Amino acid sequence: MDALINALYSIPLVGLVFQLGGYIIAVGPNVAPGILQAATPVALAALCGVMCERAGVVNIGIEGIMLTSAFVGWYAGVLLAPVLGTADLGPFGANPALVVALVIALVSGVLISWLHAWLSISVRADQIISGTIINIVAVGLTGYLNNLISKASPNGAGAFTQFKPPHELTDLPVVGWLLGMFLSQGPIAMSVIVIVVIFQVLLFRSRWGLRSRAVGEHPRAAETVGIDVIRVRYRNVLIGGVFAALGGAYLSMEATNSFQQEMTTGRGFVGLAAMIVGRWSPVGAFGAALLFYSSTALGNSIKFARPSGDLGTILVGLPAQLYDALPYLLTIIILAGVVGRSIPPAADGQPYEREATA
Amino acid sequence: MFLSPFATEAVMTIEAAMTPEAPVIAPALEMRGITKRYPGVVANDHIDVEVRPGEIHALLGENGAGKTTLMNILYGLARPDEGVILLDGRETTIAGPSDAIARGINMVHQHFMLVPVFTVAENILLGEETMAGPIFLDRKEAHRRIVELGKRFGFEIDPEAKVGSLSVGWQQRVEILKALYRDARILVLDEPTAVLTPQETQEIFAVLRRLAQEGHSIVFISHKLYEVLDIADRITVIRRGKVVGQRLPSETDEDDLAALMVGRNVQLTVDRGDSKPADVALEVRGLEVKDDRGSVVVQGVDLDVRSGEILGIAGVAGNGQDELVEAIVGLRRPSGGRITLRGQDVTRASPRAVNEAGVAYVPADRHRFGLVLSFPLADNLVLTDYYRRPYARGVLRNDQAIEASAQERIREYDVRTPSATVRASTLSGGNQQKLVVAREFARDLALLVLDQPTRGLDVGSIEFIHRQTIAKRDAGTAVLLVSAELDEVLELSDRIAVMYRGRIVAIRDGRTADKNEIGLLMATGGQARAAAPVAETGPAA
Numbered sequence: 084m085d086a087l088i089n090a091l092y093s094i095p096l097v098g099l100v101f102q103l104g105g106y107i108i109a110v111g112p113n114v115a116p117g118i119l120q121a122a123t124p125v126a127l128a129a130l131c132g133v134m135c136e137r138a139g140v141v142n143i144g145i146e147g148i149m150l151t152s153a154f155v156g157w158y159a160g161v162l163l164a165p166v167l168g169t170a171d172l173g174p175f176g177a178n179p180a181l182v183v184a185l186v187i188a189l190v191s192g193v194l195i196s197w198l199h200a201w202l203s204i205s206v207r208a209d210q211i212i213s214g215t216i217i218n219i220v221a222v223g224l225t226g227y228l229n230n231l232i233s234k235a236s237p238n239g240a241g242a243f244t245q246f247k248p249p250h251e252l253t254d255l256p257v258v259g260w261l262l263g264m265f266l267s268q269g270p271i272a273m274s275v276i277v278i279v280v281i282f283q284v285l286l287f288r289s290r291w292g293l294r295s296r297a298v299g300e301h302p303r304a305a306e307t308v309g310i311d312v313i314r315v316r317y318r319n320v321l322i323g324g325v326f327a328a329l330g331g332a333y334l335s336m337e338a339t340n341s342f343q344q345e346m347t348t349g350r351g352f353v354g355l356a357a358m359i360v361g362r363w364s365p366v367g368a369f370g371a372a373l374l375f376y377s378s379t380a381l382g383n384s385i386k387f388a389r390p391s392g393d394l395g396t397i398l399v400g401l402p403a404q405l406y407d408a409l410p411y412l413l414t415i416i417i418l419a420g421v422v423g424r425s426i427p428p429a430a431d432g433q434p435y436e437r438e439a440t441a
Numbered sequence: 442m443f444l445s446p447f448a449t450e451a452v453m454t455i456e457a458a459m460t461p462e463a464p465v466i467a468p469a470l471e472m473r474g475i476t477k478r479y480p481g482v483v484a485n486d487h488i489d490v491e492v493r494p495g496e497i498h499a500l501l502g503e504n505g506a507g508k509t510t511l512m513n514i515l516y517g518l519a520r521p522d523e524g525v526i527l528l529d530g531r532e533t534t535i536a537g538p539s540d541a542i543a544r545g546i547n548m549v550h551q552h553f554m555l556v557p558v559f560t561v562a563e564n565i566l567l568g569e570e571t572m573a574g575p576i577f578l579d580r581k582e583a584h585r586r587i588v589e590l591g592k593r594f595g596f597e598i599d600p601e602a603k604v605g606s607l608s609v610g611w612q613q614r615v616e617i618l619k620a621l622y623r624d625a626r627i628l629v630l631d632e633p634t635a636v637l638t639p640q641e642t643q644e645i646f647a648v649l650r651r652l653a654q655e656g657h658s659i660v661f662i663s664h665k666l667y668e669v670l671d672i673a674d675r676i677t678v679i680r681r682g683k684v685v686g687q688r689l690p691s692e693t694d695e696d697d698l699a700a701l702m703v704g705r706n707v708q709l710t711v712d713r714g715d716s717k718p719a720d721v722a723l724e725v726r727g728l729e730v731k732d733d734r735g736s737v738v739v740q741g742v743d744l745d746v747r748s749g750e751i752l753g754i755a756g757v758a759g760n761g762q763d764e765l766v767e768a769i770v771g772l773r774r775p776s777g778g779r780i781t782l783r784g785q786d787v788t789r790a791s792p793r794a795v796n797e798a799g800v801a802y803v804p805a806d807r808h809r810f811g812l813v814l815s816f817p818l819a820d821n822l823v824l825t826d827y828y829r830r831p832y833a834r835g836v837l838r839n840d841q842a843i844e845a846s847a848q849e850r851i852r853e854y855d856v857r858t859p860s861a862t863v864r865a866s867t868l869s870g871g872n873q874q875k876l877v878v879a880r881e882f883a884r885d886l887a888l889l890v891l892d893q894p895t896r897g898l899d900v901g902s903i904e905f906i907h908r909q910t911i912a913k914r915d916a917g918t919a920v921l922l923v924s925a926e927l928d929e930v931l932e933l934s935d936r937i938a939v940m941y942r943g944r945i946v947a948i949r950d951g952r953t954a955d956k957n958e959i960g961l962l963m964a965t966g967g968q969a970r971a972a973a974p975v976a977e978t979g980p981a982a
Contacts, residue, residue, distance in 0.1 A: 288577050290570045297556055297567050304554035307516075308568030308619075309539025429558070 102394040107381070110388060112260030114380040116245075116267040120338065121376040122369075123272040124149065124347070127330030128354020129361065129368035130278060134323035137286065137363060138316045139299040140203055141210045141432040144217030145327045146351025148195045152331030154225040156188025157342040158232065160240030169240055175270045176244030184240050185332055192328020193321050195221070200320040204313055207434035218351075226344045233342075242340035243269040269337040271329055275369070278326065282365040295319055299428035302435040312435050327351070356414040362425045371417075375410035382406020467530030469494045469658040470515075470546075470627050475524035477510055484510040486682040487524070492627065497649060497659045499673035501666070503702055503899040505869065507682040508662050509551075512629050515660075516548045517541045528627075542569070547620035551631040553612050557605030562587055564604050565619045590621050594648050609757065610641035610964075617648060628652065629660040634668055636925060638757060639960035646672050664702070664900070665928075666695040678702055703900050713911050716935040718747035720783075722919035723769070723888050728778035730764040737776065739765045740943035744921075746888065751910065751920040753934025753951065757963050758925045761943035763805065766892050766923055770802040771795035783887055796825055799887030803877055803894050805923075807870075811877040814866035818858060819847035821865050822880050854879035855905065871902030882909055886918045893924055907933060927963070931956060941966035 128145045135142040163180035170178055195217060202213035248266035253259045265276055286292040294315055297305040302312045330350070335342045353375065354368075361367025386403065389395045470492040477485040484507045492498045502508045513519040515526065517535040525532050528544055535541050541548075555564050562583050571586065573579035584600040591598040596614055604615060613633060620628050630649075634642045649659055649672060663669050669676055669690075676688045678701040686701045700706050723746040730739035738761040746752045756762050767773035769780060771792040780788045782798050790798070804810035812821050823832045823843050831842040847861040856875045858868060865873060874894070881889070891910065895903040910933060914920050924930050930937055934951040939962040946966045949959065961967065 285576070290572060290576070290578060293563060293567060293570065293578065297559070300558055301554070301556045304556055304564075305567065307518075307538050307548065307550060307554045309537065309542050310568050429556075 099394055099397070102390065102392055106390040106394065110384045112263065114384050115260055115264035117383075118373060118376050118380045119264050119268060119275075120272055121379060122372040123275050124330040124333050124338075124350045125354045125357055125375065126275050126279070126369045126372035127326045127333070128351045129357035129372055130275075130282060130354075130365055131323040131327040131330070132355050132358035133282070133286075133361075133363055133365055133368050134319050134326060136358065136431050137299045137428055138295045138319035139302060139428055139430040139433060139435070140200070140316055140320050141214070142196075142199060142320065142323060143211060143214035143352070143355065144195070144199050144221075145214075145323075145330075145354055146347055146349065147214070147217035147219075147221030148192050148199075148324060148327040149331030149334070149347045149351050150221040150225050150345070151195050152188040152192040152328035153335040153346055154229065154331075154342050155191040156184050156328075156332040157239055157335040157340075158228070159184035159187040160336065161232070161237045164238060164240040175246065176241065177270070178240060180240035181243065181336065185336060188332040188336070189325055189328045192331065193324040196320050196324025196327070199324075200317050203434065204316045204320070207436065210432050210434070222345055225342070229342055229344055239340050240336075243271065243337040245269050246273070269333075271333040271337045274329065279365045279369045286365060296428070298435075299430055302430050302433075306437065312437075316435070330354070353410065353414060356418055359425055359427075360414075360417050363427065375413055378409035378413050379406070382409055466494060468492055468527070469496075469529060470660075471527040471530075472511070472515065473525050473527065475511060475514060475521050475526075477507075477514060477519060477521050483682050485514070485521070485524075488679065488682070488684050490677055490684070492658045492660060494658055495653050495656045496674045497653050497661055497672055499661045499663060499669040499676045500679060501663060501669050501676055501698060501702055502679035503664060503901075504897055505899060506679045506702075508679055509631060510682075511679070512548065512631060512660070512662065515541065515546060515629065539568075542623050545624060545626035546629070547623055547625035547627070548629040549613070549616040549620060549631065549633055551633075551635060553609075553616055555604045555612055555615060557603070559604055560600065561598060561602050561604055561607075561615050561618075562600035564615060565600075565622050569623050586622065587618060590618055594618075594621070594651055596648075608641075609636045610638070610644065613637065613641070613645055614648070617645075617652075621652075625657065627658045627660065629662070631662045632664070633661070634663070634665065636758060638964045639927065639957060640964055642668065666698050666702075669698070670695065680704055699900065713751075713933060713935075714915070716750045716914060718750040718935070719917065720748055721745045722748045722783055723921065724779075724781040725769070726779045726781075728765070728768060728780065729776045730761070730768045730773055731776050732764055738943050739768065739775075741778070742940075742943070742945055744938065744945065746919040746921050748887075748919045749914060749917045750935040751914050751922055751933050751951075753922045753924065753930035753937045754940050754945075755924070755927055755930045755937055755959055755963055756940035760940050762923045762940055763892070765940070766802075766890055766921070769795075769888075769921070770800060770890055799885065800890060801881035801884075801886050801888070802890045803874075803881050803892060805893040805896065807873050807877055812865045812873060815864055817862045818851065818856070818865055818868075818876060819843050819861040821876055822847045822850055822861075825880060850879040850883055853883070854909075871898045874898055874902060874906065878906055878909060882913060886913065889913055889918050889920045891920065891922045891924075893926075894922070895924075895926070895929060903929075927956065927959060931959070939963055939967075 128149060131145050132142060160180055163183055167179040167183060169180055172178055172182070199213050199217055202208040203210040245267055246269070248262060252266065253263035255262065265273070286295070294305065294310050298310065298312050298315045306312050331347065334346050354372070357371035357375065358368045360371035361369065383406070385398050385406065389399055468491045472488060472490045475485050475488045476483070488507070488511055490500070490511070500508050500511070510519060514521045515535065517537040517540050526535060527533065533544060535544065556567070562580065565587055566578065566583050571579045571583040573582070587598065587600045598614065598618070604612060607615065633645060637645065649661070653659055661669070661672060673690055676690065676693070676698070677684055678686045678688070678698065680702060688698065723744070725742055725744040728739055728742045729737055732738045742765060744752070754762055764773060768775045771787070771790050771794065775788060778788070779786065782800065785798060787795055787798060808814060813824070820843070823846070826832060827838070832839055844861060851858060851861060854875050856868070856879060857872050865876060868876065894910070895906055898906070910920060922930065922933055931951070931954060937949045937951050937954050937959060938945045939947045939959060941963065947962050
């Protein structure tokens with residue numbers, strides 16, 4: 084067996100591929116939970132995109148919603164910590180202030196989404212401009228307020244912590260690393276998997292899903308069979324707001340316990356790319372987000388655990404920045420290659436006007 | 442009482458009730474004194490219509506006569522200013538489509554209301570979902586019901602087929618199934634045959650007759666006279682928002698109906714006279730054109746159009762006609778083949794070069810391609826030659842010349858407008874199209890390309906445009922006419938080419954062409970006689 088592997092490894096190029104495969108299998112289980120953590124905010128942004136665009140509303144304000152919720156959640160924690168206390172409630176390092184702050188963060192996301200829904204659905208403003216306004220305002224406002232507040236370096240309500248699955252599960256052969264990936268997570272990262280599965284099933288098998296997709300494809304047809312297009316669109320944009328807010332809250336309340344200026348660093352936009360690569364399906368978008376961050380994880384792991392042999396020499400020789408840029412490069416490459424066959428909902432981005440009911 | 446199409450017993454009761462000795466039943470639908478005013482127009486002026494159970498009732502009227510407004514009111518898409526709607530003799534208010542559907546009124550819209558990427562079943566279910574529990578759809582049960590409904594009306598349909606891949610005839614059936622799935626008692630069809638071949642039309646008519654027999658009431662909206670005479674039990678004619686008459690098909694004919702509809706005697710068919718074809722003006726050889734998605738949709742087309750003849754291209758929409766026309770006028774670069782205009786190669790010429798070579802083009806979509814709606818009429822009239830004398834003086838416009846020429850053409854082509862300075866968007870459809878015609882026809886031409894020149898126009902405007910086209914032909918212009926309206930092609934063309942899946946599958950003489958044969962060729966490409974040489978019928982020299 085070893086002889087066979089050695090023989091395979093020694094073939095030029097093909098050998099490199101096998102070496103890379105072996106390396107990924109070796110480090111995979113260790114980095115897998117980290118991949119899901121890195122992918123969580125992007126996946127949530129992508130789910131927000133799917134939720135809105137399936138109903139025909141383009142939402143490029145996801146970035147701004149995330150940033151707002153990240154700030155609001157963190158600052159709500161700062162304000163609430165002295166009032167509600169930070170006594171540990173048990174699982175996930177939750178405390179009263181943290182939980183209430185999370186709810187407030189979600190509400191803030193829904194409110195911003197409401198603004199986008201109102202501008203793009205009721206006012207029928209250009210949806211790109213509405214989203215851009217949200218992004219610009221979010222950067223400016225959160226940055227300014229953060230400057231004011233952070234001078235006092237306040238203590239927040241802390242952050243959610245990760246669940247430690249029992250060894251019996253993670254040590255299982257073959258599936259152990261997968262269980263570890265999904266279970267060694269905080270509550271928000273874990274919720275992503277639940278949301279993806281439920282969303283996917285509902286979108287394609289429920290009445291709500293059928294109507295949402297119809298509204299995104301052919302709103303007039305939906306209206307003629309008695310569906311309230313405006314209401315469906317509002318509802319989906321608001322639910323999408325919850326997803327984006329969850330992604331923002333993850334950054335300041337689970338991944339870290341603080342807010343930094345512009346801490347979303349384009350994840351909302353990478354999420355939109357994941358949505359397109361995933362062809363507007365929840366599972367696809369989630370998969371795309373995981374794919375992007377697998378590349379980052381691979382880069383990190385190469386830095387810290389150098390692969391052996393020729394592969395190691397080559398990979399370490401590449402500039403470190405290349406690995407940081409990998410998810411973005413991958414986004415560009417996949418979009419350029421795949422987008423031609425990835426077809427958005429037909430009425431995506433088109434404001435809907437009811438027939439003349441004057 | 443016959444709410445469910447499955448309740449066969451109820452249907453039998455109705456049939457029994459409709460025998461002569463039975464007492465008079467209240468009309469299934471009555472619209473009384475319906476009035477609807479829009480700013481500046483009275484779209485419906487005290488309209489009374491009454492539809493009996495099991496009746497096919499035709500609403501006949503020109504575009505803009507108010508038929509669609511009336512049906513939108515019935516369907517809850519618009520609110521009447523005055524008047525009442527009675528169902529089975531009881532007064533009802535209909536606040537929206539869901540109200541209408543709940544009361545058994547269903548509408549098959551002129552532009553199909555189907556989601557192309559959805560399956561047949563998804564389209565039918567939408568809005569009236571068959572559920573398994575509170576959240577999930579019951580697809581199995583839905584499929585069973587759809588297949589069963591289809592069988593009852595004589596067609597087998599696959600509920601899992603994607604609607605976008607169906608022919609328009611089948612899409613029409615899906616629309617009808619959609620209504621039946623909702624237990625429609627009153628079915629409104631808005632211009633249902635506009636996009637169908639004659640054979641498909643007959644098939645749909647068979648379905649409609651079957652429905653009427655089972656007690657459904659059908660409102661059939663149309664402006665095609667012979668169809669109305671063929672299918673309707675009664676005909677109500679609407680002109681300018683008013684009911685101007687009611688007829689039984691047995692007591693009327695096309696001329697009578699046309700006069701009612703237009704308000705004056707019209708010549709339904711323009712006398713095209715004899716053509717005097719001369720030299721070949723347009724020669725197309727082995728032309729291949731790709732569509733926007735890169736698939737070859739014009740596959741080796743050979744065509745000759747002679748000066749002084751009208752060549753009509755018949756075909757179901759989407760068989761490559763648009764791309765063929767765009768290639769000829771220079772808007773789309775062919776991927777193969779050659780286009781020659783009076784001996785000059787224009788295969789890759791720019792639209793302006795083609796225009797300057799004497800080609801005029803009336804595009805199918807006057808809003809998107811024919812006019813700049815936000816420009817005044819005068820500017821629209823010089824869109825093709827604004828850069829030339831006398832309209833341009835160096836880099837500046839010569840407003841006087843533009844205005845003067847606009848006045849003249851507006852008069853000559855009878856464009857009804859308060860002035861040449863109003864925006865094109867303020868004109869009616871017919872006048873907009875006359876404006877396009879005024880721009881394109883008003884010079885000496887080598888070739889005139891007409892793509893759907895009368896789509897959506899009233900009878901008067903159609904008559905005008907047809908006359909102008911014949912006049913152009915008689916002046917020695919070669920005319921290429923593309924139309925999805927087979928009647929128009931038959932009426933005007935000296936020769937008819939049938940286009941099917943990107944190929945010209947047959948050429949027939951315009952005077953002797955058989956409508957059914959052409960319809961069959963449009964629908965099937967005439968596989969049975971595919972081997973027949975394309976150029977078998979030469980120009981009537």
